Amino acid sequence: MIDTHAHLEQIEDLDKALENARNDGIKGIVGVSVDLESSKKILDISKVSSDPIVYAGMGMHPSEANPDDLEELVDLIKENVSRLKLIGEIGLDFFYKWVRKDDQKKKEQREVFQRLVELAKDVDLPISVHSRGKWRECFETVRDRGIKDCVFHWFSGPIDVLDDILAQGYYVSATPSIAYSEQSQEVVKHAPIEQTLIETDCPVYYRNKFGDGKDGFRSEPKDVLRTLKLYCKLKEIDEKEAALVLNENARKLFRIC
Ligand SMILES: [Zn+2]
Numbered sequence: 001m002i003d004t005h006a007h008l009e010q011i012e013d014l015d016k017a018l019e020n021a022r023n024d025g026i027k028g029i030v031g032v033s034v035d036l037e038s039s040k041k042i043l044d045i046s047k048v049s050s051d052p053i054v055y056a057g058m059g060m061h062p063s064e065a066n067p068d069d070l071e072e073l074v075d076l077i078k079e080n081v082s083r084l085k086l087i088g089e090i091g092l093d094f095f096y097k098w099v100r101k102d103d104q105k106k107k108e109q110r111e112v113f114q115r116l117v118e119l120a121k122d123v124d125l126p127i128s129v130h131s132r133g134k135w136r137e138c139f140e141t142v143r144d145r146g147i148k149d150c151v152f153h154w155f156s157g158p159i160d161v162l163d164d165i166l167a168q169g170y171y172v173s174a175t176p177s178i179a180y181s182e183q184s185q186e187v188v189k190h191a192p193i194e195q196t197l198i199e200t201d202c203p204v205y206y207r208n209k210f211g212d213g214k215d216g217f218r219s220e221p222k223d224v225l226r227t228l229k230l231y232c233k234l235k236e237i238d239e240k241e242a243a244l245v246l247n248e249n250a251r252k253l254f255r256i257c
Pocket of ligand 1: 005007032089201
């Protein structure tokens with residue numbers, strides 16, 4: 001199984017988490033970053049971890065959008081482009097009221113997002129988009145710049161935007177939130193498996209909705225198997241068959257073998 005979205009540099013005991021993943025049969029992890037520093041870290045991690053294979057992505061999360069670091073990040077991406085599998089995670093997050101009220105923050109988020117989408121187009125890498133609270137604008141930004149390969153990670157927006165995402169040939173991801181969020185469940189049920197990826201977004205906090213007696217905890221890549229289980233339950237499909245399709249989707253999108 002491949003975990004298609006992990007913040008490895010944020011995991012407290014990474015060696016242990018990679019060992020756990022290996023023991024549970026996780027073959028690959030797509031690592032994403034949120035700023036300049038974490039971009040450097042995921043690159044280093046990808047150089048040393050071969051089982052599971054760690055694939056590196058570089059980006060700047062909207063909540064960390066910092067135009068002062070942007071050109072340095074662009075240079076870092078260009079220098080390492082042959083080692084990278086994606087630009088991510090990038091996007092907009094206007095979910096919180098304080099962001100919606102802050103014109104400067106919104107401007108910075110848009111500047112960073114647009115620059116990195118254009119870069120992805122230039123260097124021909126797929127992108128992972130965080131679109132919370134600005135679903136349609138994120139979709140249009142990506143589509144209007146001619147991006148062909150894209151996943152709307154943790155998409156929890158309206159179904160009409162989802163339909164446009166799917167019609168464009170983009171992917172959405174199934175995340176731990178399908179355990180408790182009705183909107184996320186709706187999205188996953190609506191999107192065909194052929195356009196779905198599966199991920200942990202670790203170390204995101206898992207709420208206790210798994211019915212396995214474990215209280216809330218910080219996730220790690222091996223927990224992608226929990227997402228898979230939940231996904232298959234919702235879609236009423238066989239886990240083994242689903243895993244084959246979902247892994248194939250990840251390979252296709254990120255061009256990994
Ligand atoms: Zn993330």
